[in-house]
Amino acid sequence: MTAFMLALLVGVLFACGAYLILQRGQIKLVLGLSLLTHAVNLALFGTGTLTRGAPPIVSEETESLGAAILFTSYADPLPQALILTAIVISFGVTAFIVALVFRRDALTGSDLLPGELAAVINTSDPFAEFSLRMKLPDAADDYDILQYELDEVYDHPESEAEVAHE
Amino acid sequence: MSLHPTILSLPVAIPLLFGALGMLIQSLPLARRLQIQQTLVGIAIGANLVVAVILLVSALTGGPVAYQMGLWVPPFGITVYLDAMTGIMLTMVGLLSVLIYPFALATIDAERARLGFFPMMLFLLMGANGAFITGDLFNLYVFYEVLLMASFVLLTIGGTPSQINGGIRYVVLNLMGSMMLLLGAGIAYGTLGTLNMAHIAVRMADAPYPVQAMIGGLLLIAFGAKAALFPVFFWLPSSYHTPHPAVTALFSGVLTKVGMYSMFRVFPLFFPWLLNSxxxxxxxxxxxxxxxxxxxxxxxxxxxxxxxxxxxxxxxxxxxxxxxxxxxxxxxxxxxxxxxxxxxxxxxxxxxxxxxxxxxxxxxxxxxxxxxxxxxxxxxxxxxxxxxxxxxxxxxxxxxxxxxxxxxxxxxxxxxxxxxxxxxxxxxxxxxxxxxxxxxxxxxxxxxxxxPLTPRRQAHSNxxxxxxxxxxxxxxxxxxxxxVAQPMLDVAQTAANQAIDRAAYVKAVNPELTEQDLRIAPPDLHLSNTPHPAQVAGR
Structure with missing residues (x-):
């Protein structure tokens, strides 16, 4: 039962993380990634045998480690060690992403993901219908910052003229 | 050539030591610091190349070597493993870093150098070398993260808007690839009870097909994401054009190739029969x-x-x-x-x-x-x-x-x-x-x-x-x-033969395994050296 609940939890976390990553907005991206790392860590946790109230110590009577895992109550300490490593690594990477998002936010004044900002201001794009309902970010006035996004997404030489026209 | 196996730790130790030293002197005045950092990096990549060549020669002449870090009994400690394929990759990455270094020295701007560009090159080298030489699946994941962390910094150092943009895509998509690798390692541990690659190879033969397919699939996605294979390559074209050209050159020689090397290493070792099916x-x-x-x-x-x-x-x-x-x-x-x-x-x-x-x-x-x-x-x-x-x-x-x-x-x-x-x-x-x-x-x-922005004058000839x-x-x-293709092909052939020789890998890591433990090919795999009918006919 515990194993089933754990599997369910991992699945839900994966689903939520994937959903959040696919949304617009960078904060959702960061949150989605955190959920995904949690899901992976929990899956790792589940790979050790889930034993309750047993120390990670093999008594002297047991013949081998394999026998201990199979026949006595013994908690495998290795997955915890792996998870700890993975947590530290994902903490570092998440901190880095947050820093990147912060830098981008300072540059554009927008929470939108790379490319989406361009979609908002370029009405000739496939997202045009959606973009009409979105408020232009304050920094959209700052033409130089947005130009590179247009380059990034469309590589249209004419997009410059379009923006200038608007 | 016989070498003491502790030399296998040098490809990781040298860049780590010099990189850390380079980061430690961050409080010195700028000009002096840059001078010391550049010297340190120059020494480190030179020494790294020398070690890599020595390792390559020893692997080509003496066959594969394995070493247990801290002399733990095989499946418990961290194993490092060297064969000709590892040697080739170590040498190539060492050579590329040596060649890219003068380019970076000549073209890198003061701002990027101030932020620690040169020590970061060493950390990238350390992660790549570690991923080449490790014989432990979880350790491979850790080295991948070291490599990625260094590449994140190199990619975004300088902080231009397009770099930040490309950096976010790069970091997110690569992080998801790493998660797949971590999940694959976790499932390997949960089902086979080991993370040592030689030990996994032994146990994989008896594992049921779903377990093999699960681990194989996750590793394929993970390494495929690093190597930029078809459905998971999007991080590469959206980020590689943004950093300094020296960084792009370094990445192209190191990052995707590490992913490909891991595939070359893991698939023939763990499940060569999957390559056929x-x-x-x-x-x-x-x-x-x-x-x-x-x-x-x-x-x-x-x-x-x-x-x-x-x-x-x-x-x-x-x-x-x-x-x-x-x-x-x-x-x-x-x-x-x-x-x-x-x-x-x-x-x-x-x-x-x-x-x-x-x-x-x-x-x-x-x-x-x-x-x-x-x-x-x-x-x-x-x-x-x-x-x-x-x-x-x-x-x-x-x-x-x-x-x-x-x-x-x-x-x-x-x-x-x-x-x-x-x-x-x-x-x-x-x-x-x-x-x-x-x-x-x-x-x-x-x-x-x-x-040209700068007309070529005498001052710029250097x-x-x-x-x-x-x-x-x-x-x-x-x-x-x-x-001179034939000698090169011979070297590659030696490397490939060593890479597909699973029994030699297992034997090198754990000499105490008996012949019965080494029965590691499943019965449906006919991997013998008997010539193919077409080969006989060709003669």
Whole structure:
């Protein structure tokens, strides 16, 4: 039962993380990634045998480690060690992403993901219908910052003229 | 040559030590600090190359060596493992870093250098070396993260808006690839009870197919994401054109190749039979990677964007070689892997040469946009010639290394009966040629549209030497491999034979295993050295 609940939890976390990553907005991206790392860590946790109230110590009577895992109550300490490593690594990477998002936010004044900002201001794009309902970010006035996004997404030489026209 | 096995730790230890030293002196005054950092990095990459060459020679002559860190009993400690394939990769990455270093020294701007560009190069080297040499699946994940962390910093150092943009995509998509690797390692531990790669190889033979497929699939996605294979390559073209050209060249020689190396290492070791039963899948991925990569390159308006799509395209050839590695063919089992290794080496050389050459143009002219460049052949005849040779080496013209690699891959794929993918690869070669002609024409042919930012004066001759000499050396290497092909092919063949020899790997890691434990091939895999009927007929 515990194993089933754990599997369910991992699945839900994966689903939520994937959903959040696919949304617009960078904060959702960061949150989605955190959920995904949690899901992976929990899956790792589940790979050790889930034993309750047993120390990670093999008594002297047991013949081998394999026998201990199979026949006595013994908690495998290795997955915890792996998870700890993975947590530290994902903490570092998440901190880095947050820093990147912060830098981008300072540059554009927008929470939108790379490319989406361009979609908002370029009405000739496939997202045009959606973009009409979105408020232009304050920094959209700052033409130089947005130009590179247009380059990034469309590589249209004419997009410059379009923006200038608007 | 017999060496004490502790030398196997040096490819990780040297960059770590010098990189950490370089970071420690961050409080010194700027000019003095940069001087010390650059010296440290120069010493470290030089020493790293020397160690790598020694390791390669020892692996070629003495066979594979394994060492247990801290002398733990085999499956418990961290294992490092060296064979010829590891040696080749260590040497190639060491050589590329040595060649990119002067380029970086000459062109890197003060701001990036101040933020610690040079020590970060060492950390990237450390992560790559660690990923090559480790014999432990979880340790591989950790080294991948070291490599990625260093590459994140190198990619975004300088902090221009496009770098931040590309950086976010790069970080997110690579992080998801790493998660798949972590999940694969976790499932391997949960089902097989071990993370030591030799131990996994022993136990994998008895594992039920779903377990094999699960681990194999997760590792394929994870390494595929690092190597930029077809459905998971999007991080590469959206980020590689943003950083400093030296960084792009370094990445192209190291990052995707580490992913490919891990596949070469893990698939023949863990489940060589999957290479046969999954061959249609692998061939489809390889074909789509090639075609989409090269078609993507046609639409690109700048030098480095175009070249990054070609990185993807070329990765497909290596996967093609791996996919036929276990198929019986007249040249023997493993010949596909040998050619994949040779092609990987060729690609590292030529791609780095192109990106360094293109990067030099970009830095000199102030733009990488193809329609704003042109006519450089009169201004820079040497650069134009080298770039021409490198471009046609990438396309696979004789007498360059690309010709040997592509011809061999084509030959082995045809004789393995995979004529569809062989046809696709020929078609892609044609498209690559067209794309390379287009690139060269746009940069060097026609009328000059603009003048270089800095006219070449006496003061800049040193800088010009430092940016051009590495490319010349790389192109000469490519020509050498093309001309002296047989010895190179022999080295690659030795590496491939060692890589597919699972019993030798297990024996090197744990000599106490008995013959019965080494019964590691499942019964349906006929991996003998008996010649293929076609081979006999050919004689």
């Amino acid at each position: 999954w061959q249609p899948l692998l061939m489809t991925i390889a074909g789509l990677t090639m075609v989409i990569g090269v078609l993507g390159a046609f639409a690109q308006p700048t030098i480095r964007r175009l070249l990054s799509f070609h990185i993807i395209s070329q990765i497909g050839y290596m996967l093609m070689g791996l996919a036929v590695a276990m198929t019986p063919n007249p040249y023997g089992i493993g010949f596909g892997l040998a050619l994949a290794i040779l092609f990987l080496v060729h690609n590292q050389i030529v791609k780095t040469a192109l990106l360094l050459g293109g990067g030099a143009v970009e830095l000199e002219m102030g733009t990488g946009k193809l329609n704003e460049l042109g006519g450089l052949v009169k201004l820079r005849p040497v650069q134009a010639t080298i770039f021409f040779i490198a471009a046609f080496a990438l396309a696979g013209f004789p007498p360059t290394s690309g010709f040997i690699g592509k011809l061999g891959l084509l030959e082995v794929t045809f004789s393995s009966g995979q004529w569809v993918i062989a046809g696709v690869s020929v078609f892609v070669s044609l498209l690559t040629t067209m794309s390379m002609i287009r690139l060269w024409q746009y940069i060097f042919w026609g009328k000059p549209h603009r003048q 800088q010009a030497l430092m940016t051009t000499a590495p490319v010349v050396i790389l192109v000469v290497l490519s020509l050498l491999i093309g001309v």
